[in-house]
Amino acid sequence: MEEATFQLTQFARRPGVGHEGRPIRIRSNFFEITRLPEMNIVQYDIAITPTVPRRLNRRIFNRFVAQNQGGALGDARPVFDGGKTMLAHKLLPFGQDASFNVRMGEARDFRIILRRVGQDINMNELIQFLNARSPMTNNCQMAMMALEIIFGHKASTEYPTVGRSFYVPHGAHPITGGAEIWQGYYKSARPARGRMYLNIDLSATAFYEGGPLVQMITKILGRRSPDDLHRGLSDRDRQNVEKIIRGLKIRDNHRSEIRRSFKVMRLTPTSASQTKFQKDGNTIDVRHYFQVTYNRRLLYPFLPCVVVRGNVCLPIEVCDVEQGQRHIRKLNKRQTEEMMTFTRQNPTVRANKIRDGSNNLLNYRGDEYLRQFGIEVSNEMAVVEARVLTPPTIQYHPSSRENRFRPTGGAWNLRDKRLATGATLGSWAVLAFLNSDVLPDHVIIAFIRELVNTCQDTGMNVPNRNPPILRANPQGNIEESLKQAWLRAGNTAKAQPQLILCILPNTGVPLYAEIKRVSDTVIGVATQCVQSQHVRNAKRQYCANVCLKINVKLGGMNSFIDPTQIPFISDKPTIVMGADVTHPAPGPGSEGRPSFASLCASMDARASRYAASIRVQTGRAEIIADLANMVKELLKTFYQTCGRKPERILFYRDGVSESQFQSVLRHEINAVRAACQALEASYKPLITFVIVQKRHHARFFPIDRRDSDRTGNCPPGTVVDSRITHPFEFDFYLQSHAGLLGTCRPAHYHVLFDENNFNADSLQTLTYNLCYIYARCTRSVSLVPPVYYAHLVSTRAKLHARDLYSDTESSEEGTGGATTFGVVKPELQRVMYFA
Template sequence: MAGPAKARAQAEKKPSASSDSQPSGETGQRTTQRSIPRLDGNRDRLPGLHAVDYTKHTDLKNLSEFLGAGGWYTARGFEIPDSLPQRPKELNKYGRETAVALNTYNVIGAPTRIVHQYDISWSKSVDPTKRGLIKKLWNSKAVKSQLGEPQNLWIYDGNKLAWCSKLLDREETRITVDLDQEQGRSPKPDKSNVHTIYIKHTRKVDFAALQAFLDGRASWSTECIDTINFLDHVLRERPSQIYTQIKKSFFQKGEQRFDLGGGVEAFKGVFASLRPVLTGDLKKILSINVDVANGTFWRPQELLRAACQVFRCSSAPQFIQIVKDARRDWKNSYVRRDLARFNRVGVSDFHRKDTRNQWTIAEICQKDAHEATFIDPDDPEKKREISVYNYYKKKYGITLTSGIPVVKVTKKIRKNDVFLPMEYLKIDENQRYNTKLSDTQTSAMIKFAVTLPRDRMKAIEYGVRLLNWAQDPYLLHYGLKVSPTQSKVNARVLPSPAVGFGPISKPSTVEARDLVAGRWRLDGRKFIGPNTREIGAWGVCVIQGKFGASKEQTQAFVNNFIRIYEGHGGRFNTSNAAPGRQPKQPFISPGNLADGGELVAKAFNSTGNYFNSRPMLMVFIVNDRNAEVYRRIKKSCDCRFGVPSQILQSKHVISNSPQYISNVCMKVNAKLGGCTAIAKSVTIPKIAPQSVGKPTMVIGADVSHPAPGAGSNEKASFAAITVSADTTYTRYWAQCQTNGSRVEMVTTQNIKDHLGDMAKMWMQRVGQGRPPQRVLYIRDGVSEGQYAAVLEEEVRDMKNVFAAIGVQVPQFTVVIAGKRHHIRFFPQQGDRNGNPLPGTLVETGCTHPFEFDFYLCAHVAIKGTARPIHYQCILNEGKWEAAELQQFLFEHSYHYVRSTTPVSLHPAVYYAHLAADRSRAHQNESPVSSGKKEAKPPQTSSGSGKSVEVRPLLELNKQQGLKEVMWFV
């Protein structure tokens, strides 16, 4: 888990609840755990709650992810605040009831035997971050013999804790392991391979405390959390021994692979996680969430072949030429960047017939076998250097190919770097691929991963058979019984709102059957809010090149666009049309990518000269989906010229489809001050009539991090905040900025600058000079362990913003929206694909026993199995009724301005995600050629502790008020 370094958040050390408060690994000759990156937080030192410190043995990284906010407060040693909303006394009664099966399996038998918990620590010779070494030591003959295995079934979390039903004779047991002796090899004279493990008894696992919690007789306790932690590890112990384990997912060896290209393959596994839940009959029990896991792995093959696949080379000479060309500027080359994805990959050499050694790649160098040298091990004086090429020729009679880069591995010999030839290394099997997939790989992965509900359920049932709970020796030993039948609950399909199109004085509504189906057409409908900025001077720039649109095709598209946009209520300004020119028509000009940043400048200036007026809309027709070209255009339009822009692909312009044009019209309309449709509630006035007239502001926030892979810890994160811009919540403002490097909490400065700006706009334009009475803050993308930080940092900063303006601080209601979970719905009566209907609400079977959370499927899945959104309310000062909040979140999914469907996530968060992603185009890295000097960028820190340059984004040009419209859609 990545997070800020000291410059961003200085976490205070707090006693952990995982074990005794005095860990046994902190005294004497034992090692202290190497620092593991902390939870993210903003830059401030807090007077109360702090981000957890993972620098001790007693860290929390192995805890269940379904403890809820209260469980994480307890795990950190804090009292659960009284303000934490509890589960409503009654379930939602609105809409109609529907039967839904879930991919959860209830625990029907709890352990009855006594279980002892032990604290594990190691001598100083053991680096606790080297999990492979620790696994070897734990599985050694010396340890197994002393612990009495296999008669005694021990469970070890691989880090700090172990459990067994046997009580060891001594309070602390020391076991010495000689790995050289264990593996039957002679010890090295300069390196000891003898290590000591310390096993200290800390407590008995308290099953009574867990039962008291589930019965509602006791609150969360450290004993209760330890018990859930133990049971979760019991479930994983046997599968981890026979399958490839990645966190809580297991992949069967020999499973059918699916080639994604670029040396990467995918195959399916099974995910399983234990959690306390509220059942359909309102009992509180433990349940296991089982789902399909889709894993990406390196294809086991020769490393050189894999490198060729990454660069799409058909032969080694092609690869050699690519590397040769990149050496002119190796540090900044894409070749060095793309080769870095092999860093930390395990490989085996095969230049000898009798033995093979395993290595881990540190990096693939620019040097080839002739250039890379090391001290010749056969030199008696150990002084003479020899090249890799000459050494392999002399030692093994192998002639290496010139020009192929050598591989530097992580292991050092006599403190010297070790270089190996790429052509005699093979990638080991079952290694996870952690880097971001390319566009083609992502497309292939989607085809592989997307399955209809009935097929997904079959795969889940197959996974349950793989887990084989009935025959699991650890479950049988400890007495844990799991139902083989998935749980079923009664859900609700919430009432749909009345979705209306313009004119607003006499709106036309979408038919009820279309709302239930989750899809309607725009044909013949006018936008409820046409563009407030009439289109006068506007330009179309057609990028020249292969697959580009011709002048005739472009003109045909423009004519259709004008006709269809006007049909939807779009407004054009014809008062300034010059004599002899057709009104409404844009200025169409060719564009050349070779012009770089000046491409946009030329199109903008030529359009302005043609109309003798500043352009208010620029359209660019590109030839393919190229992220670099897209961001270059957006950067110029947003930051240099401050003009709304729309980018189209030439293939869609050429096809000239009316439906596609209508979709473009929705986006253009929003960028010019309009909105698509309005969802009028017919249910909320019945649920909470007193809330209807309360001035309410909706805030959304999202922090976007760089994709995993080489160099990602040195790149910026981006924070976006959105605010509702009208009383109907159909339009939103958005502002964004860099947010450090892998810092999850929105920083104080970003909240002060951006929310402060938009709060003042809201008061002027929506609140009629007054602040909102209520604020609904919907936060995307934080884990349970960060819920407290959202309240103690972000919400605190937001309240300070209102206080600084000098108005009464509104009542905050905070909802976390989560997408990264494994709960799926399998309705008895769904849509034609077997997915739930829009508005399907599940409050039992997979939800927290005591806290206020629910799962809502607001959309229709176009492909595969629908993923509901997990909403959890962690603060409710605004006193929203449960049914009111659920209905509000559902109905607003129909407000999304870019589609004629309800969307899965509340638009405030959806827009924040769009704005955060768009802000990548505003990075101050290779600026548009404006002749201005760049200021020296500020220094910040990443979760790895390295100092990282994170430049602030280029500001939006304020000349045409781009901030006041939905520029990000």
């Protein structure tokens, strides 16, 4: 087919593959689907009544298949998505539609209604798409959906399933608070040039531990055994436990002949020996009732009872938690740390577990459903040709002993280097949110001395080496305390205050949030927060990191890349933009909360300095509503800073899923164009628009040890743009950072629109080089800095909305919008206050 006869894609087409860098071979967690179905797949709408959860739906469906095998279904074994879709490899004997009754156990009857969907799924169109002979059509999407259902059916009938992942109880890892982590496997059918792959990765999620409820409550309260609860539960303990176990499925265990299932509604405020009810006209307590009726002497009569349906009260000790219930509440800090430790696995361990899961648990070779549809999958991970790009030359101040160098291994330090442009810090104050008996003045003074010396040595100018030290109550009026510190800084230095250094007592987010809200939106002064533990133990490396942040907050520049290595930016006036939207966390109280959209843009020919723009918008809306005005603001700032209008715009957009590409392309590129024309009708800079994704499951594993870093990961600069990438659109994977712990996750860059005619090498190299000038550290980072900064700005914007920020899971305040959103003061908007 001639390419001119149809539009293969509305997005940018791949301009060939790259050649820069040292070639290496790696494995990736993509398993080739070596044989696709040759028949048309017949699709049925399925309705199960009454409505029940997906997991029970699957059990009902399995019973239906077992009852009708050889009859209404013939020899077919259809597959089911748990919702409304059933697929078969041929037309079933009953024809176009039918209904069936299914009995589950003794008591429950269900009805299944099946109706054939008008058009069968034709796999040939998918094959045309994979070979770049057809665009992505609705039928292609249906074919890929069918593959997902077929691959997922067997595992989802045997194990708990969440989205595209299923979880196995074998090897469950207990964590604090009565929870445990189950290892899981993610699987997704992915198109590539000329073939389909199955992307398989490890995943993990928390479940409630099965077993005696009394044991779970003991763990929730952090006690060693139920005997430690002999004094009963305080009101606060009871409320904490109730919040965690409400809605949990339990079974009673006091009658051997029958075990009933219940959901926890609440706990009684009184113990089992004090909880009373009417029985045959007499008042009796729960403890006595169980002794008389069931000859069950309660071991823990001092604990409250569980209220299940109506007024039925069960002693905690006769209740067992059903296994396999997902822990849907937010994990606390300690649980999160334990989860991260469990999931952090080095590349060799991860690759072996993925391979084992594919060959043993998933066992696609022995899957009768795949065999029926004529599908075969390789047992081995795909071997992919990759390249390792050369790191850029980083430049510091000419007076540095080492002012030009190429980092190795993606990390370096500030030894023998002075900041490219060191800011002057003359007017500042220190505000300690701790008493002098906890953190004495002499300890703070020693820390300030070390910090000032480090700042001076790295190229900042600090004429005021002894700033005033103030104290404040972390539970007090934070706004008033910051205003006092601002006044003292200005009066002491006889100059406009530049910085308040805040020392925090390691108490978490709320104090930090209030400091940033007040400093950014009320006073308009940069703040630098440090933890008291670092103040007590003043280390030069820590002070150097703090210095990097302070310098850019005051308008300095830490480092830059040799201009000859970023010609796209240095040859003509070019603005690099990064955009992100941060949504409210799911859970109680999130309804009505807004999302925060942020845009960061470079302000110089070195793409080292950035300014930001923020908007509050409707919660969960992914498209940036006011992007045109945000772009206009930053284009004006660029012009005021550089004296020239950008001739090119390179726009990196974070956090967009593939299903939203079309919508983003339509709305956001038009918004960028509209912003340019609003400034001047004839102003039409060339735009390149790139989506950046981190939420994907592609992982890379070196084959040769010489091609790995000390953590066993691929080296920074590893780029992949063939074999596992899109059949014909312009995308690539780039692992731009060095491994620290676990397996690195590459970033996936997908070009939607490109008027600048990048070739593969020029965009990949530019993107990689930019990752070396992230202002907050001396490492290459995993995402291009403008996107990283946009993420920081969105996260910070949450803290500016006073009524919308809450550290508690259950808070339901703040359903308003822009009225509660503080605007960053103009004096901060042009510097990197968010660093």
